[in-house]
Amino acid sequence: MEVLFLIEKKSGKPDYNQELDTRGLYCPEPLFEVRNLSETLDVGECFKVIADDPAAEEDLKRWAKRTETKLVEFQKDGEDLIFYFKKMK
Template identity: 45%
Template structure:
């Protein structure tokens, strides 16, 4: 399963990296993004929903947020 480590990066970089990786993936593939920017959870979740992908899971481990998205289209 592909994973992006966007820790240490700030908006909008985690969203840009998510978009680029999702474009490379096939429908049905799952991507996990790890970030520590407080805005990343809302920004990536909103981007996924707006682009028709499924938000599978959001987990927090201290400062690090892990967001899992399934490519739908």
């Protein structure tokens, strides 16, 4: 797992404070990593998650709804699933 701290504006992409790359991890590991990262963030912070486990799409969307975390944007780029989340509470 790699966590990057980013603050600069990404042109055409949502702003985010941190990036979590879960490629190579499979269910339920991406969900655990996202949950752990989210617990360290302040309300209002945004983060990007990259996953390549097909189950992550449904898992992370359900997690966001259940935790009232806003899914700002979702993209597919080849096998990569890219999520932008905002911690709401």
